[in-house]
Amino acid sequence: MKYHEISDMDLWQYCKQDDLKAYKELFRRFSPKLYKQAVVYIKDRMIAEELVLDLLFSIWQKRHEPIMQGEIAPYLFRCMRNAVLKYLRKNIPPTLSFQNLSEDSFVEEKRADYNLIVAENQKIYESSLSDLSPQRREVFRLSREENLSYAEIAIEMNLSVNTVENYMVAALKSLRKKNII
Secondary structure, eight states, X not given: OOGGGSOHHHHHHHHHTTOHHHHHHHHHHHHHHHHHHHHHHHOOHHHHHHHHHHHHHHHHHTTTSOOOSSOHXXXXXXXXXXXXXXXXXXXXXXXXXXXXXXXXXXXXXXXXXXXXHHHHHHHHHHHHHHTSOHHHHHHHHHHHTSOOOHHHHHHHHTOOHHHHXXXXXXXXXXXXXXXXX
């Protein structure tokens, strides 16, 4: 019998009658396609291959059970999708909230000159701020360092909100020219 000429459903019927050659032909037809589907989402070729082998083996084991209605191809691809989703759900990496992370957790290993660079950048920042007019400098510090709104700054400095906004625009423009921000 030429199994490569038989339809998928006929092959499945032969599989139900314990025909190992029919199963091998189904395996040959569907394993590459199922593998392509799995590797798109898994990204690990070994795991994708393992999922395909597990799926096709389970199909062989359940050959005597009424596991599907209709065509075999859509059933196999749906099973593969479910296997991939199950794997992904099971292997979701743990996540941490940003509140639980310290600043140091973003830097695995600080370079030897880390503190020197931070100090140097702080000096450049302070120097650039000192080049601003006193009122612009104060508006900038209250906005960026104290996290006050323009309305709160306006009340604290006895200015209009529009003036505070103009000071911030000018301060930011000046600092951007110097590549500080």
